[in-house]
Amino acid sequence: MQTKAIGTLYYSHNLNPRVAVAAARHLGAPVKFVRADPMGKDQQAFRAINPNTLVPVLVEETRTLWETDAIVMRLSALMDDAFWPPDRTEEVMQWVSWSAHHFTKAGGTFYFENIIVPRYFDRPADWKALEEAHEDLQRFGAVLDDHLAGRTWLVGEALTYADFRVASALPFAAEARLPLDGFRNIQAWYARIDAIDAWRDPFNGLG
Secondary structure: OOOOOOEEEEEOOOHHHHHHHHHHHHHOOOEEEEEOOOOOOOHHHHHOOOOOOOOOEEEEOOOEEEOHHHHHHHHHHHHOOOOOOHHHHHHHHHHHHHHHHHHHHHHHHHHHHHHHHHHHOOOOOOHHHHHHHHHHHHHHHHHHHHHHOOOOOOOOOOOOHHHHHHOOOHHHHHHHOOOOOOOHHHHHHHHHHHOOHHHHOOOOOOO
């Protein structure tokens, strides 16, 4: 178990950085949290840390990692590999990939069109994109709901990063207007995740 300081985790309150901060706090990782605005006035300076000018980014003494999943894999290996268990890493990665390409991809469209667009763009929501995302959420929500029938967590008998990752968009469900009302197993599973302090309020005390 890592006890000395790992490095600095740059974050924002957006969807993916939220997952990284929640995982870091759940793991008790000794990182310094720094809220950043890499697309703002410090964009050029931030490019030296992450050429994509996006967060999250984990800066250690000898390495820099960007992308949420890579950061959490690193922190899990240092702090508690049960969160990304080596003997089930392929199963965790299966759900991480599935989330990125299907469930959270669709949820992310609702997040972007219903939350981000009204705040930062002078245009209405893209209803065609939302209709397509609605179809995908219904399709892949059914897959997830069926998998969760009789299960507490996605992989094995304990919470893993797969649960956090697949739940990425769900903290924003009400504001983003995610159409998930009919999926009782998803709702019960997410209630268990939302009972975890680090997930429910990852930015507590951070700003």
